[in-house]
Amino acid sequence: MSEPGEVVISNITKAFGDNVAVENINLTIPDGSYCCLLGPSGCGKTTLLRMIAGHEVPTEGDITIGGTSVIGVPTGQRGTSMMFQSYALFPHLTVLDNVAFSLKMKNVGKEDRRQQAYEVLKKVQLEPLATRMPAQLSGGQQQRVALARSLITNPKVLLLDEPLSALDEYLRLQMRAEVKRLQLDLGITFIHVTHTQPEALALADLVVVMDTGHIEQSGSAREIYDIPRTTYVAEFMGGWNVLNGKVLIEEESYATLKSPHGEEFRVPNNGNKKGQDLSFGVRRDKIHLLGTEQQKDRGNSLNGKVHAIEYQGNWVKVTIDRTDTHQLVAVIEDKEYFTNPANVGDQVTATWSAEDVHFMEKAEGEQNLIGETF
């Protein structure tokens, strides 16, 4: 017997004509967890969410919620509730009647449903606006109404389609914290679609990174960020420098790689063969500049011209041109950086240690990257 809010997706494929939006996806989302489907636009994350909600019918495969298959079960009877990106509030109904809409559909009496809607509005601190029309509300308020309208149906699984993307930066951070608190309070499963990496990292117990219809990696936020399985995940999540090269020399515990641009990298040897092509990453914050406080050469060094410097308070982001088209990004603690600050155009040497090298699989096919974090 599985838990009521457990969502199991088995071999799900969705094709629109010849266009395959989601291909053979398998995923188990535990009851009461906060799951983020993360990926660039067009990766199939919204289609997957809509299939769970019942707004799209899968071409193949099965979805179960609480152990029962929901394929063929009408939307609204699956124990799910969806919060739309545009909020989709009924413009002709007051806030209170918007929230009470699902009760009206169940023929709950007017007084009774308004009473219940009022209680839910209190939960999201909107009871003073009960008689307003949606057009009279701010974006943040509209979102709370949408949330209240979803919660009144007592869902086992709440589906959120880019819920924070329409808000301005300040409100987004505030709502992010609020949504997370709400999920902890309610203890139900949240499935949240987003293309914003920090949002997924901050919120999710389970992050699912998607690309062109399939899952690249799923796991805890820390796993995704710290142990990316593929170069795609590392580049999409940001915070990494992704490098590659062919094995040139093998020693006992180290190997030397040669990049296509002629640079040499010292990496741990884990039984690689000579000539093998390897991809690896180094976290931006593990890279230091020679000439600063941390003088020592860490075994790997790379020369380049400073392309850009961004001061961010407690750290500084330095972008270095490795070649004409490839860059290396170092994120350096402010104190360390200011012992010998660089200028744009300066020649600098970046250095890192072989222990900070993390091997990963080269992502297959075309990569579809947008944005970066940090």
Add this chain to the structure above:
Amino acid sequence: MTQLTDRLQRYSTALQMTPLGIALLLFLIGPIIVILITSFYKFNGFLTIPDVTVKNYVKLFTSGLTLDNYLETIRIAAIVWIVTAVLGFIIAYYLVFDVISLRAKMLLFLLCVVPFWTSGVIRMIAWIPFLGKEGVINRVFMSIGIKDEPLEFLLFSEFAVILSYVHVFTLFMVAPLFNTMARIDPSLIEAARDNGAKGWQILLHVIIPLCKPGIAIGTIFVLSLTLSDFTAVRLLSGANVGTVALSISNQIGSYNFAYSSANSLFLLIVLLLIVGGIMRLVDVRKQL
């Protein structure tokens, strides 16, 4: 130079409104004033003589025929309104929600406009060979044995008038309804479904309320067209129907301009009251 541009700027709104203002004054306000003045003139049986008399209005409000005409007109308008609203809603719904390809949508919409390529009068006359005693419908009915006698009510009857109105005016209901319906955010329908609404509940609680401005504008079109038309009544009613517009036309035909002016003004006021009432009920501005 700068002074001139400054001055032009200051009056630019007024200047931009001038052409429309002149057109409205010449072709709308002017004629209404002429009609207003004429309605106080006197008619001696042969000539309309300038005068200031309320005789025309007294006659209008005391004549039993006025009430009969208005009742008949309003009854026909109401039936036409209901039929065009239902038909218009179904057609617009089909075009917006059931036809997926945009090209097919535009093609079908253009198809709705095809009847407008011929004049309204011809479209009305075209019903005669269809509905007549020896017309297409009666012949088909008799040849396949549904009826032994030709149906008399088809032509030269109220039915024929209403049928031709529905035929000609339904598009005026379809167009604004299509416009409002196409603006309904599809996620609203999904949200309704998500909240457990069944098909008919979505229709009743989401689509119809959101179509109100379209229905209102369509209603204004259809009612004003129906109330002001007399050709269909003249051509297809066979003198079985008497409407206000027809009586005005008859009065003009007998050169009684004074009385017909009074009659016209009263019809205009009735129409404005109806339009005003609709505007009060529905916020039409949402549509504009």
